[in-house]
Amino acid sequence: MKTFWTVLAANLIFALLYAVSYSLFGWLLLITIPLFVIGLCDRFQQHHSILRNYPIIGHMRWLIESVRPYFQQYLVEGETEGAPVSRMFRSIVYQRAKQSLDTNPFGTKVDTYRIGYEWLTHSLNARFAPSDKHDLRVSIGNAQCQRPYQASLLNISAMSFGALSANAVMALNKGAKLGGFYQNTGEGGLTPYHLENGGDIVWQIGTGYFGCRDKAGNFNADEFSRKVADDAIKMVEIKLSQGAKPSHGGILPKEKVTDEIARFRLVDKDADVVSPPSHSAFSTPLELLNFIQQLRQLSVGKPVGFKLCIGRRSEFIAIVKAMAETGIYPDFITVDGGEGGTGAAPLEFSNSIGMPLRDAIVFVDDTLTGMGLREHVKIIAAGKLFTAFHIVRALALGADLCNSARGMMFALGCVQSLSCNTNRCPTGIATQNPRLSKGLVVEDKAERVYHYHHATLDATAELIAAAALKTPKDIQRCHIQRRMPDYSIRSLADIFPQPATGSFIEGNVPEPLSSDFYSANASSF
Numbered sequence: 001m002k003t004f005w006t007v008l009a010a011n012l013i014f015a016l017l018y019a020v021s022y023s024l025f026g027w028l029l030l031i032t033i034p035l036f037v038i039g040l041c042d043r044f045q046q047h048h049s050i051l052r053n054y055p056i057i058g059h060m061r062w063l064i065e066s067v068r069p070y071f072q073q074y075l076v077e078g079e080t081e082g083a084p085v086s087r088m089f090r091s092i093v094y095q096r097a098k099q100s101l102d103t104n105p106f107g108t109k110v111d112t113y114r115i116g117y118e119w120l121t122h123s124l125n126a127r128f129a130p131s132d133k134h135d136l137r138v139s140i141g142n143a144q145c146q147r148p149y150q151a152s153l154l155n156i157s158a159m160s161f162g163a164l165s166a167n168a169v170m171a172l173n174k175g176a177k178l179g180g181f182y183q184n185t186g187e188g189g190l191t192p193y194h195l196e197n198g199g200d201i202v203w204q205i206g207t208g209y210f211g212c213r214d215k216a217g218n219f220n221a222d223e224f225s226r227k228v229a230d231d232a233i234k235m236v237e238i239k240l241s242q243g244a245k246p247s248h249g250g251i252l253p254k255e256k257v258t259d260e261i262a263r264f265r266l267v268d269k270d271a272d273v274v275s276p277p278s279h280s281a282f283s284t285p286l287e288l289l290n291f292i293q294q295l296r297q298l299s300v301g302k303p304v305g306f307k308l309c310i311g312r313r314s315e316f317i318a319i320v321k322a323m324a325e326t327g328i329y330p331d332f333i334t335v336d337g338g339e340g341g342t343g344a345a346p347l348e349f350s351n352s353i354g355m356p357l358r359d360a361i362v363f364v365d366d367t368l369t370g371m372g373l374r375e376h377v378k379i380i381a382a383g384k385l386f387t388a389f390h391i392v393r394a395l396a397l398g399a400d401l402c403n404s405a406r407g408m409m410f411a412l413g414c415v416q417s418l419s420c421n422t423n424r425c426p427t428g429i430a431t432q433n434p435r436l437s438k439g440l441v442v443e444d445k446a447e448r449v450y451h452y453h454h455a456t457l458d459a460t461a462e463l464i465a466a467a468a469l470k471t472p473k474d475i476q477r478c479h480i481q482r483r484m485p486d487y488s489i490r491s492l493a494d495i496f497p498q499p500a501t502g503s504f505i506e507g508n509v510p511e512p513l514s515s516d517f518y519s520a521n522a523s524s525f
Contacts, residue, residue: 069418079109084341085406085416089386093410096455097448117483120392121491123468129461135471136457138401140235141331142376146301148331149200149234152181153460153472154391154453157382157403158204158239158307160188162252162261162273163342163420165437167445168412168429173199174442175411175449184403187239187275188252190227191264197446201232204307205295206239208275210265219281225298235332236295238288238306240279243340243357243383245349246309247277255423256432285315285322285522293328305332307382309340310355310363314516315525320371322522324505329376334403335360337383341406342420357383358397362496365398367513370504386410388459395475396492411452412445 035056042048042055051058079088088109095102111117141148156176161169163186176183176199183199185191187206194201205224208217212224228236241247252261252273262269282291288306295304310316323329337357342350355363361381368374381399385391386407394402406414413427420430428440464472467479477493484490499510509517 073416082416084339085384085386085410090410090416093386093407093452097411097452099451099455102455113483113487115483115485115487118393119481120389120463120467121479121481122466125468127465127468127470129458129465136461138378138472140305140378141303142329144296144329145303145331147303149182149303151234151401152179152453152457153401154385154456155181155202155401155403156183156408156449157405158184158186158202158237158242159405159409160186160252161191161193161264162188162256162432163430165425165428165431165440166193166260167437167440167442168409169193170196171412171440171442171445172408172449173197173201174446175408175453176200178446178450179453181453182234184237188261189265190230190233195230195232198232200234201230202235202237203228203233204237204239206275207277207279208265208267208273209281210267210275213266215266217276217280221294221298224295228295228299228302233299233302235303235305236299237332237334238279238291238295238304240288240306240308241311241336241354242307242342243309243336243338243354244342245345246311246338246354248346248349251275251345253421253423258432261432284524285319286326288319289322289326289328289330292330303331305330305334305377305380307334307336307380309336309338310360311353312516313363313513314520316364317367317513317517317520318522318525320367320373321520323373323376324371325522329373332378332380332400333364334380334382335364335399337381340383357381358393361394361397361399366496366499366510367504369501370499370509372502372505374501388456388463391456391460392463392475393480395472396477396480397496398477400472407452407456408449411449412440413448 039055042051042058045051048058050061073082073087077087080086082090092102094100136153137150138153139148140151156172159172169191170193173183173194174197177197181200182202183194184202185194185204187204187208187210189211190201190203191211205212209219212220212227214220254270254272257267257269257273259269265273267273282288292304292306296302308316335357337360338354339356340354361379364379365374368377378400379398380401380403381394382403382405384406385394385402385404391402409429412429414429415427417426419425423431423433425431425436428437431437464475467475469475477496477498478491480492481489482492482495499508504517
């Protein structure tokens with residue numbers, strides 16, 4: 001049957017070309033006959049009822065659906081609309097990355113009377129923002145760490161090579177080098193592209209142990225020790241879970257798995273690369289801390305921490321109890337909000353699993369404080385952070401510094417085409433298609449990443465100075481106000497009262513945390 005249709009099509013094409021060469025009528029045939037053939041095929045196919053009932057015209061449905069996101073983004077949505085990221089935040093990143101005019105005319109476009117609106121309390125004793133950005137750096141590494149790292153207040157969040165193109169990874173790394181901030185490798189592991197331009201690296205170790213695994217997919221201490229010795233690697237992060245798909249392994253569709261990626265990750269090229277949902281190197285809080293200690297020793301004293309999206313609160317409390325029991329403290333904890341982004345995730349996981357970032361920061365900060373361990377551990381916030389106010393709010397809630405993934409992607413030129421999981425990213429960022437990725441010029445985009453970072457830190461310094469504060473450490477929950485459902489105004493300190501240091505040990509556990517706290521066990525998640 002296929003041979004019949006092939007022969008028929010070939011004869012039709014020959015006849016059309018012959019007719020076209022002789023008359024205008026032939027040109028009409030060139031248009032009408034293919035439409036007739038399409039209509040005939042539509043009428044007799046059995047998979048789409050719309051095409052059977054409306055031959056040819058029915059194809060408009062798929063055409064309109066395919067271009068809908070672009071029309072929506074460029075012609076329909078307002079300045080404060082658009083998902084996952086509004087036009088307002090995309091625009092400010094573009095403007096700062098390109099060093100364009102980033103001031104706002106004619107007043108705010110935000111509804112300042114809506115429920116949940118937040119603002120920073122400024123001071124009549126405001127200061128000049130310091131030109132020296134030394135105070136916008138954070139020392140990561142407690143007394144158990146031999147080689148502390150001075151991190152920027154804003155950094156590149158976890159994005160793997162594979163999810164991103166080689167050019168995108170190299171541009172981010174070069175931007176990090178120019179600006180003196182770090183790039184997190186993502187769970188795809190360390191690759192030569194992360195080391196190409198000498199930017200600081202945080203090596204993320206996920207459940208697949210990519211780049212430091214044996215043939216069975218388990219952690220390989222020798223391979224890790226060999227690679228972590230590189231001076232560019234400043235910290236190591238164990239990924240327990242991520243905000244976009246917590247308790248679900250990372251997904252790299254097989255369409256994006258090149259020979260190169262398979263070689264770097266030590267995986268099969270002809271299948272989706274799906275990380276296990278949990279680690280094989282440990283299965284309890286106590287074992288997690290022993291693994292942290294092992295990585296510290298293998299890395300010769302570099303800071304080691306872990307990343308998670310908060311799910312069951314009792315499980316995180318169990319980790320903190322294990323810290324108190326063993327005296328082993330991670331150097332940092334990266335808190336990823338449930339609103340975190342990713343290239344590919346099931347809808348239900350993106351929409352309906354994981355504690356949102358602001359609530360999670362408060363919970364982690366309060367638990368460490370209540371257990372008297374906050375001084376040992378830095379908190380890194382990650383999840384929809386684009387502007388200086390986002391950074392300041394995260395610091396007020398309890399974070400020490402911030403990571404941004406989508407902000408850095410917009411700085412690279414991402415247009416939110418929502419095609420990250422298709423290998424057809426038009427900007428060459430989230431694709432392994434060489435034809436598309438070569439459109440991303442590393443030198444140009446690296447400059448944009450650097451300028452976005454620099455301008456955002458400048459704005460952060462100005463906000464801190466406007467509140468008459470000297471350093472980011474001075475920002476407290478009382479400095480952020482929120483409009484409540486009854487239209488009253490309360491500070492975040494009133495909404496999230498902070499426990500006294502060590503109060504949980506003394507038995508003063510807040511009622512909302514009481515059942516989780518007393519059910520948590522250091523020996524079990």
